[in-house]
Amino acid sequence: MISALRPLTRIGHWIATPVLPESYLELINPLLGAGLRGRIERLVRESDRAVSLEIRPNHQWQGARPGQYVRLGIDVDGVRHWRCYSVSSAKAGRNDTFTITVNAIDGGQVSTWLNCNAQVGMVVMLDQAAGDFVLPQGELPKLLFVTAGSGITPVMGMLRAMAASGQMADVVHLHYSPDDAHNLFAEERRGLSLAHGWKTLDQLTRSRGDQHFSAAQLDALCPDWAERLAYACGPAALMDATAAHWQQAGLADQLKQENFRPVLKTVAAGAGGEVRFWNSERVAEGAGDKPLLEVAEQAGLMPKHGCRMGICQGCLVTLKEGQVRDLTSGEVFGESGDMVRICVCAAAGNVTLEL
Ligand code: FES
Structure with a gap:
């Protein structure tokens, strides 16, 4: 059904410009819109804090190996949130459904929301699977x-x-x-x-x-x-x-x-600085060991982000001035125009972000 629609999609680009045909298809069936998405097909309550979601991805899904994770996006109160969840099912191939199991963590906005609100039929945003926490190929060792x-x-x-x-x-x-x-x-x-x-x-x-x-x-x-x-x-x-x-x-x-969290190094106290958020015209104090994402959130901003662990690149922000410290490596870097993962970078002196 989905592959049969592809030629039609190409023709449709001609007659539907400037609105892309994917946008019309999305109105009919959200799985057919642009981008990788999946529909929740089954929910299994594993405990009072954990729910397994069986998801049928659309034709863009390339499959996952057991142990890998997927980034899942949902809209909560008009804001899109991305989080990473491990695949917990045996199969997650191109044509398979796959399962993630979401444990509600204290203060975890997305995990709590999914535990309370996820329903069969709901469509979620997805990214391709990633991660090298997988079994070796071939004969298995002990x-x-x-x-x-x-x-x-x-x-x-x-x-x-x-x-x-x-x-x-x-x-x-x-x-x-x-x-x-x-x-x-x-x-x-x-x-x-x-x-x-x-x-x-x-x-x-x-x-x-x-x-x-x-x-x-x-x-x-x-x-x-x-x-x-x-x-x-x-x-x-x-x-x-x-x-x-x-x-x-x-x-x-x-x-x-x-x-499940970034591996951060201990950095010297007092090595932070003033953080300027250029687009929103706000200023905050950024400690040398505090991720800029947290500094921004405490300043009332809601930057896009996903894993909060430096993996997904979902929090990249353009650096306008100053330098930042990568808290996973201790490296201090930064030139105007660099893209910075604000979930794992802190201010190293005064810094300005295009945010
Ligand atoms: S939120 Fe995933 S890399 Fe920053």
């Missing part, structure tokens, strides 16, 4: 997954994909959640473990008083951890602890991490 909370979602995609394809793998999965009610996919994961001989080690840190991640705990639960290719995904504390542990063991290249 694997260890360490996840916490919604960090389970990319790993769930990998587990489901391995199960669906019948790929043989030696898997240990250590997952942390506060209690049974928030232990995502617990039943399904136990079933997969039984069926495939995997080892699932659920740690309920609040209800059962299990311990959070530590080197000693890892040694006890998975003595051969150093022989495994490891994947970690979860909150900052887990990311820091696993990174430090693999680093100390000299095995940093055996650990893959998927971060």
Whole structure:
């Protein structure tokens, strides 16, 4: 149906100028408009804070590998917001539907909105999948997954994909959640473990008083951890602890991490400056370690953004004057006309942004 419309679209460009035919098609069916979009086909309530959305993308979708993420855009109160969500389904090919699982986080505008308002039939904006938090190609080595909370979602995609394809793998999965009610996919994961001989080690840190991640705990639960290719995904504390542990063991290249937040460096206090927002004629004080996106928001602006982690490029703003510090690398840079990711850059002295 969609591909049959393409020749018509080309002809339509001739007769519908200056209004593009995509605009007319969009009125009839929002999936047929310009750009990558998807329709929510099914909702599954996973917990009181998490919902899985099965999405049918339009013909522009190029597919995702298990473990990758997609950028999803929605309009809330007339403002478009973009966020990144991991694919949690086994399949996400060009002609497949795919699933993301959205965990409502405290203060998370988009995740909370989706949990409360997402409905079957709703159309969302999408970007092509990205990320290298994926399984290696070919024969799989021994694997260890360490996840916490919604960090389970990319790993769930990998587990489901391995199960669906019948790929043989030696898997240990250590997952942390506060209690049974928030232990995502617990039943399904136990079933997969039984069926495939995997080892699932659920740690309920609040209800059962299990311990959070530590080197000693890892040694006890998975003595051969150093022989495994490891994947970690979860909150900052887990990311820091696993990174430090693999680093100390000299095995940093055996650990893959998927971060939900930017990996920022500590920068000297007092190295910021005055931030001028040229278009909106506002001025604010920008600390040397504070992302310019936050400075702008606190000044009452609503800059476009997506991941807030320096990945999606959804927050690029033109620098007019001054220099900025990239908080992920510590590098200070900037010439007039440079595009700056304001979610991970801070003022390095006085700075003017075209915003
Ligand atoms: S919001 Fe994604 S790179 Fe800044």
